[in-house]
Amino acid sequence: MTATDIQAYMAHVGTAARAAASRMAAASTASKNDTLLRLAALIRAQAEPLQAENAKDVAAAERNGLAAPMVDRLRITPKVVEQMAQNCEQVAALPDPVGEMTHLRRRPTGITVGQMRVPIGVFGMIYESRPNVTVEASALGIKSGNACVLRGGSEAIHSNLALARLVQQALRSTGLPSEGVQLVETTDREAVGRLIAMPEYVDVIIPRGGKSLIERISREATVPVIKHLDGNCHVYVDETVDLDLAVSVTDNAKTQKYSPCNAAESLLVHRGAAAAFLPRIGAIFAAKGVEMRCDAASKTLLQAVDSAKIVDAAEQDWYEEYLAPVISIKLVDSLDEAIEHINRYGSHHTDAILTNHHPNAMRFLREVDSASVMVNASTRFADGFEYGLGAEIGISTDKFHARGPVGLEGLTSMKYVVLGQGEIRT
Amino acid sequence: MTATDIQAYMAHVGTAARAAASRMAAASTASKNDTLLRLAALIRAQAEPLQAENAKDVAAAERNGLAAPMVDRLRITPKVVEQMAQNCEQVAALPDPVGEMTHLRRRPTGITVGQMRVPIGVFGMIYESRPNVTVEASALGIKSGNACVLRGGSEAIHSNLALARLVQQALRSTGLPSEGVQLVETTDREAVGRLIAMPEYVDVIIPRGGKSLIERISREATVPVIKHLDGNCHVYVDETVDLDLAVSVTDNAKTQKYSPCNAAESLLVHRGAAAAFLPRIGAIFAAKGVEMRCDAASKTLLQAVDSAKIVDAAEQDWYEEYLAPVISIKLVDSLDEAIEHINRYGSHHTDAILTNHHPNAMRFLREVDSASVMVNASTRFADGFEYGLGAEIGISTDKFHARGPVGLEGLTSMKYVVLGQGEIRT
Structure with a gap:
């Protein structure tokens, strides 16, 4: 693709994500959990075609002389299939963070003021090699009521495309928009450059990978980044x-x-x-x-x-x-x-x-x-599971917004709600 | 000043702010409140020299043909003196957000996990004309345990310098570092460009002013911005x-x-x-x-x-x-x-x-x-005081970190605390 093509393609993906975001935000807990359970079932049922697609990535990696541990991280074994399915079931079992209302207090004027937890909107996830991150990120995106745009490593493109198709099938089967989860279909690096610089379509970027990747993304992104640098x-x-x-x-x-x-x-x-x-x-x-x-x-x-x-x-x-x-x-x-x-x-x-x-x-x-x-x-x-978050989309070494292990709540924000009986300001 | 001079000056200010931040963060509630009450007393006691400095700004504004309402906003009348002093007393009376520990829960491993509210570190505040913002921002910075760097409008430079001197005098009088609050002493616009692009010294920028100023700052800042655009x-x-x-x-x-x-x-x-x-x-x-x-x-x-x-x-x-x-x-x-x-x-x-x-x-x-x-x-x-926040540093129309009216809590972040009895991970 030319740079212009990629720009047009990413704008198309972004527009679709933004449109899907409001429907994802309004989705009921039941339909989100249903989607996750159907996804688990689909992953198990479609293990064979999934592994056939994965074999293409593995063969290419071996052909390109990728180091053995890297090839292993790429492989969708029967154990990885089962882990991905169980991951969806675990996220389905977590409490829905969306709609939680807290700190509702009566003010002297008569109004009641509190806060409601709502999805951020659209997040972009950029990650390397392991294809199960496609399922983990999709599951957390669906449960938190966000739309997401996923950009996996080029070595895993066939596996990621196959997994994303199952995610979209699960979304459609429960009446949620399939654009609620989109995978960037080109492996061109220019697509990453676009994804991190479309504040009109993307509200936050979560990179997972080596320090140099994350430093580059943080430097060039024009949207907020939940970033995890090193752990000294x-x-x-x-x-x-x-x-x-x-x-x-x-x-x-x-x-x-x-x-x-x-x-x-x-x-x-x-x-x-x-x-x-x-x-x-x-x-x-x-x-x-x-x-x-x-x-x-x-x-x-x-x-x-x-x-x-x-x-x-x-x-x-x-x-x-x-x-x-x-x-x-x-x-x-x-x-x-x-x-x-x-x-x-x-x-x-x-x-x-x-x-x-x-x-x-x-x-x-x-x-x-x-x-x-x-x-x-x-x-x-220091880990989302050990801390009881139930899931972890990443770890933040920043102080802004989320700090430390980031679970479903890190993908939400709090808005103010005011309940009145006709109060006016004097 | 040349661009190089400004760069050196801002690096000097940033280094001092970063050094002061850890002492501000560790300051006791009593010493922070003491500082605020002394500042209130100083503002009342020094009203005359303060107004003399302010008269220079007012005279310059009139000479430069500033519109009458703008000149009025600039004026430190006896009423404004009293409001600034009372503002300090009100912030002193607010609960200290720093050190609050929440959600402490025992995990199956035996460790207790919770969160502690801590200052963000250093914030930069950029604002226009009204000199009392210098006092408001100082008071919120001191109470929240942050260091801050203030950049007021050039029309108010004499007033702001006089107020900042009182703030630093109050800090010194209680043993807190006077660099906990610093005012940028040059009115050169290049200083703003530096302030918003020093992530090594500044953790967040809060602009207050017209939409075009805020848009420009958001576009050019390399640190997070708590921004308030329009209210339709x-x-x-x-x-x-x-x-x-x-x-x-x-x-x-x-x-x-x-x-x-x-x-x-x-x-x-x-x-x-x-x-x-x-x-x-x-x-x-x-x-x-x-x-x-x-x-x-x-x-x-x-x-x-x-x-x-x-x-x-x-x-x-x-x-x-x-x-x-x-x-x-x-x-x-x-x-x-x-x-x-x-x-x-x-x-x-x-x-x-x-x-x-x-x-x-x-x-x-x-x-x-x-x-x-x-x-x-x-x-x-929709207002920090009506919502019961007790103070308002700004309003955020973003979803990240803080949303809506921002009080003292918006200047803090939550870190994880883990209390154990020798637990190890298996």
Whole structure:
């Protein structure tokens, strides 16, 4: 397609999304849930043709020499089919956020003022490789009463088109507009450029993917972006602390899984607890092959640990999100120093204090400027499902609108409602 | 100043604001309230030197031939002094939004998850002429625990500088950082361009002024903007309605004051109520000199009204915010047509239905896509004080983050807090 063609095509998609949005917003909870259950049934019933389309993407990926883990992420196995179907059923079972009315209060003038939760309108979702995101985003869009425009990775185009057809079939079968969910049918990168710059059609963009993709989208978008950059998460071990708890939680935060954004990347230890704590956690890290990038003081305490991989930390290490068996370690003289370090070098994602000292716990909660702040719990809990949101469209490291894990509510806004009996203003 | 000088100056202001923000965020409620009460006292005590500085602005405005109403808006009379002082006292009396913790719930894993309200960080405020906005914005910034950078109109520069000095004196007197509130000291327009494009220092911009200023800022800003464009507010008179109520509320919505953004600009009437309703409201409009821009059907019903000013409505009239004794009038066949018209031509500010029919009232509340939707009440109630917010930094016609009147809460965000007893993820 030429740039002009793409512009016309995206305007067409945008117009259809905007038109569908008001019908999606007015849809009853029953019809939205019905659509999701029918989609689940369709995914199971159409597993074979779906997998045939998916095979085209997999074959192309192998032909193009895509790395094996990337090809695996692309594959729609019978297990992935069942997961996608169950995902739809789970979202159907969630409470409908739309129409919730809160804080209704009578004012001295006689009017009653409150707020009603309503869909945002149209969201655009930009994501890479895994085709099940097509189903996840569709399900959250339908349940939250929004229209959405999905732009998946070019490697998954056949799979995504097949899935989008099932979503639209499910929408039609319950009388909802099939344009409530649209997949961008061209893999041209210019289409992304258009999608993020059509405020007349799109109210918010949610990118999922690597940091460079998200940075580019944030820079170029003319509509709001719910963005998730990096997770440089800290564990701070305070002076007064239960040592067994500190060892167990620090170990879990770093080593339970290395790749998630909520894994710990940096360990700060109060000088008063360091001699008792560091050799114990150091022995665990050494046994698990976790490299320790240390400041001078922590290095002194860790050097004696058997087979420890110790490296001198550089300034850049305090900023780093390793997503690997590597952790930076630093001693601090006070809670103030810990908070200052975290607010300066951290990525405002998730940070935890391990302490028995109540005033320090409360100060850490108040003063650490991150989307999730924790006391005596593993940073690995920072997740929409663990928080009870029931679903997660993304995680926001911004402060505006949504912060932290974003569920259905992040796709809604609150409008004011006023109920009167003929009141006038004097 | 050269462009390079301004860039350096604004970076200096931004750095100071960012540094002050964490101290403002950690400030106690008592010290914030103290600061506001001291500011009130300072404004009263320093009324004379304040008015001397203000006289320079007034003289310059008169010399430059500024229109008389504009010069009046600029003037710090004894009444304005007292209003500014009282404004500080009122904000001091409001509950502190910072630190509020909500929705704390125990999860199956044992952790307790909730949310804590915290300041956004740094906001930039851009406004025109009236110098008391300097005090209003300072007071809301201090109370909400944010740092702020204020950019007032060049006509008010001497007044604003004098007021900002008092604000900084009040901050210092209670041990808060004087850079918590900074006024941009140059009147160069380039400074505005910098202020809205420093995401490293500024988290949100709040413009107050004419539509063209706000459109320009929204277009050029690289940080989020809480913006208020126009208020094309509708009153829809449904088929089943209390006629006396409809006449009284419609009259109030249109004529109580013509200039506010929440005044009605367009009247939709169900065909079934038109013959009984229109001549009655038409007589009131005629008596008050309100020009009626009518579709053909409403014109027929209004023609007989004594001394009515009737004009044929053009397509453009349905979009218009008159802020004047003019109203557009149209008959509709159904609630659906009314909702569709409002969502298409309206500005998503404030719209009201007047009806006795419960299902229609509920559908209007749900389906009209505006910041404020009302049943049987005057659109003139759409206001932070009438809604009980206690203060208003602006009104948002956006759906993202804040919608409708924005009080202290709009200057905050919610972060997640997790309270554990050593829980780890398995």
